[in-house]
Amino acid sequence: VNLFLRVGAVRPDGYHDLLSVFQTVSLCDELHLLPRKEEIRVVCRPPEVPREENLCLLAARRLQAVAGVGPGVEIRLEKAIPSQAGLGGGSADAAATLLGLNRLWGLQLSRETLAEAALSVGSDVPYFLQGGAALVSGRGELVRPLAYAPGLEFVIARPPGGIATAEAYAQLDRLRQAAGRVACPGPGPLLLALAKGDRAEIARRLHNDFSQVVAQMNPDIMTLKEEMLASGCLGAEVCGSGSAVFGIAASAAQAAETSKRLAARWPWATAASSVGRGVQFFFSTDTEQADD
Ligand code: C5P
Numbered sequence: 001v002n003l004f005l006r007v008g009a010v011r012p013d014g015y016h017d018l019l020s021v022f023q024t025v026s027l028c029d030e031l032h033l034l035p036r037k038e039e040i041r042v043v044c045r046p047p048e049v050p051r052e053e054n055l056c057l058l059a060a061r062r063l064q065a066v067a068g069v070g071p072g073v074e075i076r077l078e079k080a081i082p083s084q085a086g087l088g089g090g091s092a093d094a095a096a097t098l099l100g101l102n103r104l105w106g107l108q109l110s111r112e113t114l115a116e117a118a119l120s121v122g123s124d125v126p127y128f129l130q131g132g133a134a135l136v137s138g139r140g141e142l143v144r145p146l147a148y149a150p151g152l153e154f155v156i157a158r159p160p161g162g163i164a165t166a167e168a169y170a171q172l173d174r175l176r177q178a179a180g181r182v183a184c185p186g187p188g189p190l191l192l193a194l195a196k197g198d199r200a201e202i203a204r205r206l207h208n209d210f211s212q213v214v215a216q217m218n219p220d221i222m223t224l225k226e227e228m229l230a231s232g233c234l235g236a237e238v239c240g241s242g243s244a245v246f247g248i249a250a251s252a253a254q255a256a257e258t259s260k261r262l263a264a265r266w267p268w269a270t271a272a273s274s275v276g277r278g279v280q281f282f283f284s285t286d287t288e289q290a291d292d
Pocket of ligand 1: 015138140
């Protein structure tokens with residue numbers, strides 16, 4: 001989730017400069033990497049999520065190209081993070097693919113080389129190589145960890161319908177052309193609140209430049225925010241460029257209770273906690289091999 005997200009001007013390369021505070025949460029997908037002789041294959045469950053599948057495939061191919069090696073892999077991807085929700089699930093899966101294959105293929109590529117490969121897959125992928133709380137700028141490749149961020153409890157929910165990131169950026173550009181320069185807060189007060197561990201102040205300082213434009217694209221976003229606040233959340237904001245919304249809960253119990261209530265009314269809702277890292281590895285002694 002983005003506790004703060006400011007979108008700058010369009011750059012000559014067509015991307016926008018960002019200034020954002022990213023925070024990893026406990027909601028996660030699972031990837032199983034099985035050695036194969038040559039072919040790279042992605043199998044996805046549930047099967048109807050082609051974008052994540054493609055980002056894993058793209059990440060694996062990029063790594064093969066960078067390393068100049070030819071081993072294969074079967075990637076079994078079990079999705080829990082909804083697509084087109086602004087939660088960065090596809091980017092997280094791509095980062096996990098890069099880190100996992102670096103180990104599986106014994107490449108020993110440096111963090112810098114992995115970060116370059118990550119950026120070539122997507123703007124948010126470099127961040128997910130490390131995760132945790134971070135101040136992210138540039139196109140997404142400048143990642144400065146915030147070591148002092150406190151633990152936070154979240155409710156995250158999604159309305160019907162997703163939002164394509166490129167479309168949200170295009171709409172934001174159109175809105176800005178029509179409205180002229182718009183004042184936007186800096187991240188200073190939020191960073192101070194994070195450093196103090198003041199959860200109520202963090203919740204008050206949430207900001208996302210996409211908020212207005214994506215609420216026009218999908219009015220349910222505003223309803224979801226209001227429901228979270230009415231349920232006792234300290235603050236609520238859009239996840240990335242939407243369509244999911246997160247609330248900062250007053251406690252883990254409130255997060256669980258609110259997510260249960262929201263799940264009854266909306267297509268998807270969950271409770272989640274902040275976590276201090278991105279990808280977590282589990283090594284299996286299982287000798288299961290993909291069929292070659
Ligand atoms: O890098 P990624 O493929 O995830 O970006 C998807 C789209 O989001 C881009 O094609 C671009 O339209 C927009 N984008 C942007 N500026 C960024 C990141 C993404 O304009 N910093």
